[in-house]
Amino acid sequence: MNGSAPVGGDAVDDLLAGVRVEVHPLTTRDLTVLDGYRLHGRIGEGGQGSVYLGTDDARGLVAVKVLHANWVADPASRDRLAGEVAAARRVPALCTARLLDARLDGPTPYLVTEFVDGPSLQRQVRSNGPLAGDALDRLAVGTLTALITIHRAGLVHHDVKPGNVLLGPDGPRVVDFGIAAPTGTVSPGASSTDGVLATPAFMAPEQLDPAEVTPAADLFSWASTMTFAATGRSPFHAGDEAALLHRLEHEAPDLAGVPQHLRSLLRSCLIKDPQLRPSAQQALNRLLEDLQPAGPPATPVWGTPDSGATAPAPPPAAAGAPDRRPQAVRHRPPTAGRRGGRRRRHSSKRLLAVVAVVVAVRLASGADAGSTEQPRPAAPAAHQNAPAAP
Ligand SMILES: Nc1ncnc2c1ncn2[C@@H]1O[C@H](COP(=O)(O)OP(=O)(O)OP(=O)(O)O)[C@@H](O)[C@H]1O
């Protein structure tokens, strides 16, 4: 479905009829019009806002993310939406949903992005089971490419998870820059009450503490997301949240069921020490190398520039030839030095504090207590029972 054609009148019905993703009908609490956008149904629900399928006369189908009425009066929530807009502006649109418009100062703050007509990875796996074969490899390549563009923009996404990967008809898109932060800044950590939390099942262990924001966190979350894509579960799945957080910090990931060719790459991204993980570019290079079929390169059909003749194929690589992969990408088990000592000094007191904040924030935001998919925004100082309509 191409959402870029100008629309009006009956053309809107035609556009809506072609939409493939599930669209939930509006309720009486939903807006039907927001500035120049008509809203036709809900396509997503998050911790902070609802996402609507909208139409705009000039652009056709769009996605409109609206801050929940409960959070409109909360300056921190408005600031986060402003931060999401600023981050989305910095990232090339090729692997995300292009930011089209935003209005942050009105009674109903919102942002508008290109509509991606495909399910989230979360929905896809829940409805149809794990991905395998080329579809899984394509997802890995597309999402790593997205991370490269995000990191080159000087940002860390900080919330890479199955609900934030959309399986568009032309490839995967990484969306939702709600808690993205510039590289090198200090994140508040999960035990802070003033930050939106990433999702425990997919977050990196260093996100539990106030820490310098580095792209390595996204590689960890990417590997957890890929594990979910391949198996339908996080590599740190566990009974309750405390057990999950404990495994996240102290235990090896469970990669059973992940195809062999992805396993060591994912394991290297899931190293507890962020400094030992590969960069997104290194991970992509290694993945492409691992996906290359064994044997000599195929003879190019277009020939060589000078002779017009086809180039002779080079001899096959000798058995035992050196591994040409960049050293930093190879799996290195975490050493006892560096941050290992700090991890071991982890106190159960802090774990309890993190769990307490997670539970309190979950209760405050009304999130489903059994879900590990929703990020939990910190509660605003005062909830406002404002009607959804301006
Ligand atoms: N541009 C888009 N095109 C199509 N669907 C979208 C788009 N943006 C968001 N969605 C849908 O809405 C859902 C929630 O979007 P998003 O993650 O941006 O909101 P959120 O409030 O931050 O959610 P969460 O807090 O769960 O991460 C997505 O999982 C997806 O299903």
Ligand SMILES: [Mg+2]
């Ligand atoms: Mg999201």
